[in-house]
Amino acid sequence: MVNKRGYLQTLEAVIALLILLGVILFSISLRGADNPSVPEDISLIQNNVLGQVQNNVNYRDCVFDESLCVNFVDLLDEIPLTMGSNYTIDGALFVKNDVDLYVDSVIIVNETNSAKTFTLYLWRK
Numbered sequence: 001m002v003n004k005r006g007y008l009q010t011l012e013a014v015i016a017l018l019i020l021l022g023v024i025l026f027s028i029s030l031r032g033a034d035n036p037s038v039p040e041d042i043s044l045i046q047n048n049v050l051g052q053v054q055n056n057v058n059y060r061d062c063v064f065d066e067s068l069c070v071n072f073v074d075l076l077d078e079i080p081l082t083m084g085s086n087y088t089i090d091g092a093l094f095v096k097n098d099v100d101l102y103v104d105s106v107i108i109v110n111e112t113n114s115a116k117t118f119t120l121y122l123w124r125k
Contacts, residue, residue, distance in 0.1 A: 038102055042122055045079055046104040053118050054106055063089055063108045063116050079122070086121045099123040 038046070052075060053059045062072060066089065079085045088094050105119035 042083075042102045045083070045122060046102065046120060049075060049078070049120055050104060050106045050118070054108065060108055060110070063118050064110050064114070082125055084123045084125050088119045088121070090116045091119075094119075094121055096121065096123060 053063065059072070059075060072087065076085050076087070084096075084099075086094055086096075100123060102122045103119060105117050107115050107117050109115045
């Protein structure tokens with residue numbers, strides 16, 4: 001056992017190589033994950049509609065008093081005819097099969113600190 005130092009250096013090199021390969025494989029697996037993205041036109045419509053619901057007092061009141069929800073008809077008329085749309089308030093269920101459904105939501109809080117969720121659903125016809 002004259003050259004124990006050589007064995008230790010070889011063992012250190014193998015361990016370093018295994019760690020390096022582990023880091024490379026981990027980073028490749030993270031980068032290879034498909035993150036579905038929302039098309040830009042749909043994202044703009046979502047931001048516009050949800051921004052109006054957040055900032056317009058009439059729409060905010062409509063979220064809390066559903067008898068006023070006739071107001072949302074004007075808001076949804078701004079969505080192009082090539083797209084379908086629907087909305088739910090506070091987690092109501094909406095199911096649409098056989099289309100790519102794009103969903104975004106905002107939480108609206110009123111003066112009494114009660115909160116409701118407005119969810120907008122968009123799809124291409």
